[in-house]
Amino acid sequence: MRGDHEQTGFPAGLTNAYWFAAFNALSYQMILGSPVVLYAKSLGASATVLGLLVGMMPLLVIFQIPAANHIERVGYKRFVYAGWGTRVAFIFAIALVPLTGGFLNATTQLALLMFLLFGFNLSRGISSAAWLPWITALVPVAVRGKFLARDAACVHMASCTTLVLAALCLGQQARSWQFALIFGFSALMGAISLSFLKKIPDAEPPGKPSASRVPVPWREIANYAPFRKLLRMNAAWAVAYGGLGAFTVAYLKAEAGMSEGAILLVTGMAFLGGLAGLAYFASRTDRLGSKPVLTFCLCLWNGIMLGWLALAARVVTPGFALVLFLELLMGFAYALVNMNNTRLAMLLAPVMGRNHFFALYSVVTNVTLGLAPVGWGLVIDAFGERQIRWQNLELNRFSFFFAGVLVVFVLTVVLCRKLDEPKARDMDELIRELLQSPQRLWLRLWPRG
Template sequence: MHLLSLIRKIPIVRAVIELNTAPRKYLAFTSFNVISWQCIVGPAMVLFARTIGMPADRVGILISLLPFTTLLAVFMVPLVTRIGPKNLMLYTWLIRNLIMLPIFAMPFVIAQFGDKAGWALLITLTLGFCLARAFGAGGWLPWLHEVVPYEQRGLYFSAEAGTVQLVNVAILLSQGFFLGKSPKVEQFLVIYAVGILGGLLSLFWMARVPGGKGQKAIIRWEDFYRPYGPVLKDKTYLLFLFPAFLALSATNWFSSIYILYLRDILKLSERSILIISSSGSLFIMLTAPAWGRYSDKFGSSPAILRALLCHALLVIPFVEFIPRYPWVYYLVPILVVLITIFSAAFWTSIHRAMLNMVPENQRIPYTNLWTVTSGLALGITPIVAGQVIYHLSWFGFQISFIISSILCFISAILCYVSIKEQKDYSNPPLIEFLNPKTALTAVIEGFSISFGFSQNMTKINHEENREIPEG
């Protein structure tokens, strides 16, 4: 009993227990689904591409396929409404895993037609996987919006980040030790086999999630564009999407290139890279619930501000992190893990902010427009970064790190003033953060939130900012 009570006090376990039954089932499906994602389009995909000789510019295109294809979700409103998010996702999730089966012909293709044919096969199959996913992804957020109540959304996203990262830790560590230092093509194919199997198993758990039913309706041409009328007239939501786009791009300028940096600049082995990545996932699992509770108590804006400021400050030093300094090999893994934590904290908070600005009767068009925004940000960035690195090598990495840091600062400010939540959290005005002392306090709080000290520090700050009544 004593051991059980200790386990329940672990942040991620406590977060899952606090969720209602329906959100908990959706979380279970998501956790199994990540096995497929991590093995097929995760870091192993980038390492596989480099193993078969794919250049950095094409790797950037490969990375961009997943977010770019999500733009198709904008055309899926009538189908999501008629078929229902659940049935649509069941069909498309099955198809996307079956599409990847020809990947096992990779050794034959390379042997018979050369490396470029192997690159084409990998890009083509990944595109097919992403397209099938995109057709069903339009139902993801509306279904999630249906099963997760307003008051639990911050808790859900933090619990999701934690449990998903727990799975990530197991997968990445397994992949790292399995691949070793000089992996062969056949070893990567084993990882793809695990991903396809995991994807098929996730269908079982998806079927157990309640809700997601369709409506009997005749599909007309105007149904493909008419639902977006109210969204495009919502100035508050549109003004939120612009800084959100910048912020997503800012964090992606680092996340889309750091594996290439570790492999091509620091010359780390696949095992070391995946161990570093798994360490980041482990710490996300431990820290995400604290960020979710902070957002639920004080709002998404202050959480996003602190996460992006910390992200920006940690990325700047990478401009000088080159192999000739031996200490770089010890410091870089620590900073990568910290940046991963703040990137996940931002991701959790920005999604909470988005869902809390979505009207209940307009879930599908609102969340689809968000999918388009995030798809553009996460799709354009790796292509541009890949081109910059391909043509400028190390200088290209430096430019990417600088852009990431600058955009984080800018988007942190814009997100703080543009997010309008249903509840008034009475946060201090932005001008107060122009004070160096206040800005430094915000950065310190960003680190403290992850260690469970956020509520005490914020309480102190609110008491300091509160006016003392006369008399």
């Protein structure tokens, strides 16, 4: 597409995408984040069930593969709007589940919750097939990094607000009606987000709907070398990151003894870390490239895992300040990995066949993200209550989990170094940039005269 390379500004009406992102985040953080994990935990969910609950959303993205064949016929906006509207209806139903405690036992409530989450995630998985191609068609190449940074900033601000509100609502000892209240809030925000989604300008798919039944060349798409390297790195990233959202919360509740409100507060603050990272790199990503930023952030993830491992192995006490610091770093690193992964996928996917490239990228990443928490949950449950002491270290179910995640993050760094990105700068230049920025700030603030 010629316009992709010539335009340097945003199309009219694209600001609605930021509003949609913000209200959508106000909605889905309640249903896919820490609040629903804590609610499932209150119903007696095991680590394996928590893994299934968290993994359901990315697993059902596999339906993007068949959905990609219908995007050009339906159109980007109609396709996304239909799926998002359906999932909002499921959120309204989920908000009623905590109120059924008078006539349903905890096991039945948990089963009902899982059933409704399946419907929510299925509609999301199908409709999200059109989102990346739509945005890629709308946003010129030269400003995609800037757009993604702003979009992610809206998501992080809204997510932080959501979890702080949830923390205030749930307090020290959450009751069923409080969970119903925050899920109802989620449904309302989801409904509002639809009004902004409808105002985002549509884009014409690059290919015309065809009656041809020529099969999609999935093997050739997967064997495109730069794209294959990105898929491998993302699969490793997904295995490492997949269980962290659920099992850091489970650790803080079961081992660190933190209340629901405190857990939601620290996990909400993680999004402030993400905002800091996005603010710093927003103007640098398009210039430096995604590969050096990904390498830096994945190295940072290794340091974060050492911190969680030290907590779980009882080398240090899980104080509120230390947990908050780790959550801020997690938010910082996650936001930048997510943004730069998306930017690199947009860069590497050719115009022709873009829908199918994005579908394969999303499916590989998300299916791995879905299977990872289930696998990690089985590992945690299989390890059980064993505690093995060695000098000042304790090997238990959570320290074993964090050690395993650390090993996978090391592999992810190795795979990241093999990525192909045209015009990406060296890692040395990023390090120089990181070292020089504080000096520039100091010189700017230093009193003169």
